[in-house]
Amino acid sequence: MFFRRALSALAVLAAAVAVPLAVPGQAHAAPNFKAPFACGQKWTYSHHSAEVRRALDFVRSDGGTTSGAPVLASAGGTATRMSQPDGAGNYIVIDHGGGWKTYYFHLASYSVASGTYVSQGRQIGTTGSTGNSSGPHIHYEQLYNGVGQDIRINGSALPYPSSYGQYHLTSDNGCSSGGTAFRTWGSDVRVRADAYLSSAVVGSLSGPTDVVVVCQKQGDTVSAEGYTNNWWSKLRDQGGFITNIYIDHPDAKLPGVPLC
Numbered sequence: 429m430f431f432r433r434a435l436s437a438l439a440v441l442a443a444a445v446a447v448p449l450a451v452p453g454q455a456h457a458a459p460n461f462k463a464p465f466a467c468g469q470k471w472t473y474s475h476h477s478a479e480v481r482r483a484l485d486f487v488r489s490d491g492g493t494t495s496g497a498p499v500l501a502s503a504g505g506t507a508t509r510m511s512q513p514d515g516a517g518n519y520i521v522i523d524h525g526g527g528w529k530t531y532y533f534h535l536a537s538y539s540v541a542s543g544t545y546v547s548q549g550r551q552i553g554t555t556g557s558t559g560n561s562s563g564p565h566i567h568y569e570q571l572y573n574g575v576g577q578d579i580r581i582n583g584s585a586l587p588y589p590s591s592y593g594q595y596h597l598t599s600d601n602g603c604s605s606g607g608t609a610f611r612t613w614g615s616d617v618r619v620r621a622d623a624y625l626s627s628a629v630v631g632s633l634s635g636p637t638d639v640v641v642v643c644q645k646q647g648d649t650v651s652a653e654g655y656t657n658n659w660w661s662k663l664r665d666q667g668g669f670i671t672n673i674y675i676d677h678p679d680a681k682l683p684g685v686p687l688c
């Protein structure tokens with residue numbers, strides 16, 4: 429009897445809390461979504477006739493390479509790795525709360541573990557062509573309560589052209605967090621939570637990668653590829669540090685990059 433009363437009291441409480449959310453016309457405001465690719469890059473997009481929901485497919489149109497380009501969280505939320513080999517391929521779902529989710533299909537690789545909270549602009553994967561895909565691109569969707577919505581970036585609705593090259597989107601995702609652009613070299617370079625060989629591995633760079641270094645600091649001395657260096661760079665979009673040996677620059681300590 430006690431439990432019954434307690435439960436019904438809880439149910440009343442839950443109903444009281446739930447009511448304001450159910451008022452028509454009071455749907456949760458969408459997060460301020462930003463482009464799912466790196467600051468300053470320009471991509472073109474289209475919506476083909478057989479497309480699922482209200483997706484847009486993005487490819488680079490600024491001369492850069494689409495394959496392997498970082499895929500960024502368009503808003504903060506909890507990322508989950510998914511896989512559908514005969515369809516979406518390797519993909520990430522980010523749950524932004526309030527019924528809003530974003531999808532990123534056909535990834536070549538994942539950059540975060542399932543369950544990771546990612547801030548807006550954090551790299552979640554690399555662009556690829558896994559699953560049912562005819563070439564490297566980011567298939568991107570915004571969903572509200574499981575229903576695909578017309579995609580809005582920085583609060584503005586994007587058009588839905590049927591072919592590439594008609595409309596372009598330049599990203600400002602992550603621009604405000606600052607940093608200096610560099611390129612890495614080497615393969616399978618480990619990204620660590622801090623500038624020490626004992627620090628947890630939080631990701632890896634499979635090959636040369638465009639990165640943004642926010643700061644640098646001295647940590648463990650690393651010897652690799654004929655170089656020895658104790659300077660490490662903090663990468664904005666990968667959420668961790670790599671040894672400066674793998675930053676494509678002749679100086680052990682990078683010029684113009686502040687100390688962490």
Ligand SMILES: [Zn+2]
Pocket residue numbers: 479483484485567568
């Ligand atoms: Zn698509």
